[in-house]
Amino acid sequence: GAVVSQHPSWVICKSGTSVKIECRSLDFQATTMFWYRQFPKQSLMLMATSNEGSKATYEQGVEKDKFLINHASLTLSTLTVTSAHPEDSSFYICSAANLLRGSSNQPQHFGDGTRLSIL
Amino acid sequence: SQQGEEDPQALSIQEGENATMNCSYKTSINNLQWYRQNSGRGLVHLILIRSNEREKHSGRLRVTLDTSKKSSSLLITASRAADTASYFCATYSGGSNYKLTFGKGTLLTVNP
Numbered sequence: 001g002a003v004v005s006q007h008p009s010w011v012i013c014k015s016g017t018s019v020k021i022e023c024r025s026l027d028f029q030a031t032t033m034f035w036y037r038q039f040p041k042q043s044l045m046l047m048a049t050s051n052e053g054s055k056a057t058y059e060q061g062v063e064k065d066k067f068l069i070n071h072a073s074l075t076l077s078t079l080t081v082t083s084a085h086p087e088d089s090s091f092y093i094c095s096a097a098n099l100l101r102g103s104s105n106q107p108q109h110f111g112d113g114t115r116l117s118i119l
Numbered sequence: 120s121q122q123g124e125e126d127p128q129a130l131s132i133q134e135g136e137n138a139t140m141n142c143s144y145k146t147s148i149n150n151l152q153w154y155r156q157n158s159g160r161g162l163v164h165l166i167l168i169r170s171n172e173r174e175k176h177s178g179r180l181r182v183t184l185d186t187s188k189k190s191s192s193l194l195i196t197a198s199r200a201a202d203t204a205s206y207f208c209a210t211y212s213g214g215s216n217y218k219l220t221f222g223k224g225t226l227l228t229v230n231p
Binding site for chain 1 (some may be wrong): 161218226
C-alpha cells in the first residue's frame, strides 16, 4: 500500500522558534498533499492543500505567513510553523494523493502525525 | 465547517460484539470514506463508497450509503480489542482540489 512518512513525530521547542515538518510519499508520486491540524479529541481541520510545483491553497482563517508550505517535488512537502507560540501547539497531520491517476475515487494516504509542543 | 457528523460520539462494547457507527452529511457527495485513527497516530483508510453505490464490504467491515438520507453507516462485525480507535467519515463533494471534509468521529472501545 501507499506509504507516507512524516517527520518528526514529536517536537518540543521554545516560543519564537520556527519548526519544519516533513511529509514524504515513499512509494508513489504525490501530486497533491494536504496539511491538517487536530486538537485533542477533535476531528481533523484542513489547513491547506499543496500541489507539486505551485503555491499552496490555504483554508479560510489559516495564516499563510504563519504556516509556510512548500511542495517542491512529487515526494516531499514541508510545513514550517514560523515563530511558533504556545497556541500553535497541536497535532499536525499530512496526507498525500496522486491525482494524475485521473480518478477522484481514491483515498488520501496519511502520515503518522507530528505532535508539536511550544513552551 | 464539518460536513460529517458521526453518531454516537463514543461507543463501548465487548469483544466479539458488532459495532455500528453512523455518519450524516449535508451536501451532495462524489464519495464517502471511512478512516480509523489509533490514539496519537495518523489515519488509516478503511473503505471508500461511491455515491452510486449502496453497500460495500471489506473483511469484517460493511459500509452502507443512503444518499437520499445523506447518511452512511460503518459496521464492524466480531469486534476485537485491536479495533479500539477513533473512526471518522469523510466526504468528497467534487472539485479539482480533492478536498475531504471530516466528521467529528466516533471513539470505539472494545473491551477484552
